[in-house]
Amino acid sequence: xxxxxxxxxxxxxxxxxxxxxxxxxxxxxxxxxxxxxxxxxxxxxxxxxxxxxxxxxxxxxxxxxxxxxxxxxxxxxxxxxxxxxxxxxx
Amino acid sequence: xxxxxxxxxxxxxxxxxxxxxxxxxxxxxxxxxxxxxxxxxxxxxxxxxxxxxxxxxxxxxxxxxxxxxxxxxxxxxxxxxxxxxxxxxx
DNA sequence: TTGACATGCAAGCAGCCACTTGCATATAGT
DNA sequence: ACTATATGCAAGTGGCTGCTTGCATGTCAA
Numbered sequence: 001x002x003x004x005x006x007x008x009x010x011x012x013x014x015x016x017x018x019x020x021x022x023x024x025x026x027x028x029x030x031x032x033x034x035x036x037x038x039x040x041x042x043x044x045x046x047x048x049x050x051x052x053x054x055x056x057x058x059x060x061x062x063x064x065x066x067x068x069x070x071x072x073x074x075x076x077x078x079x080x081x082x083x084x085x086x087x088x089x090x
Numbered sequence: 091x092x093x094x095x096x097x098x099x100x101x102x103x104x105x106x107x108x109x110x111x112x113x114x115x116x117x118x119x120x121x122x123x124x125x126x127x128x129x130x131x132x133x134x135x136x137x138x139x140x141x142x143x144x145x146x147x148x149x150x151x152x153x154x155x156x157x158x159x160x161x162x163x164x165x166x167x168x169x170x171x172x173x174x175x176x177x178x179x180x
Numbered sequence: 181t182t183g184a185c186a187t188g189c190a191a192g193c194a195g196c197c198a199c200t201t202g203c204a205t206a207t208a209g210t
Numbered sequence: 211a212c213t214a215t216a217t218g219c220a221a222g223t224g225g226c227t228g229c230t231t232g233c234a235t236g237t238c239a240a
Contacts, residue, residue: 008172009099010228021176028187047229049187068186068237076176082098083173086111086166100198118217137199139217158207158216 002057013051015039020074092147105129110164
């Protein structure tokens with residue numbers, strides 16, 4: 001299992017999570033387009049692909065293949081570790 | 091305000107947060123000692139100091155000065171942003 | 181099969197980041 | 211004042227990381 005916190009450290013990766021939160025099951029190209037139009041991020045397809053690998057390693061993104069398409073879904077479960085590790089004092 | 095996520099990205103900084111969670115109001119030297127004994131981290135005082143700066147920039151650590159001592163307190167409030175940004179699909 | 185589409189792999193490079201090193205400042209005790 | 215204690219500042223360095231580049235693999239439609 002990859003490093004959850006390192007995965008969250010990059011702003012582009014956080015933007016990807018934002019996109020997947022709005023609509024699950026997006027493909028790599030869809031994410032590229034929406035990152036440009038919605039976030040003004042001009043990243044290459046390969047860059048996004050590598051970011052998705054990191055997010056998947058961290059368990060934040062799950063993928064399902066269908067033919068030549070690969071759909072990406074958000075999984076927020078790993079984020080619970082953060083809230084559990086440093087709970088709010090009350 | 092510094093980058094919350096970048097502050098969490100470093101394992102030594104997370105260990106500092108763990109220490110402060112156990113006991114608030116620790117000083118720089120106390121943290122150095124406890125990081126070595128509790129976490130096996132052999133970092134220099136200056137390294138820890140720089141980490142504390144990053145944590146304070148991110149709002150995760152608040153400091154109060156008293157004479158030549160500087161006490162550090164944990165503030166978990168910024169962590170709420172994470173849970174709010176990618177909420178669990180209950 | 182041919183071509184277009186969608187993704188994967190890997191090497192190279194530039195910028196950043198954590199760490200060290202050395203010196204400086206400030207406070208408290210004697 | 212002098213010393214020890216506690217922290218602060220700043221330059222230099224090695225390694226990691228995000229990005230690009232180029233090519234390869236795999237899938238679908240005609």
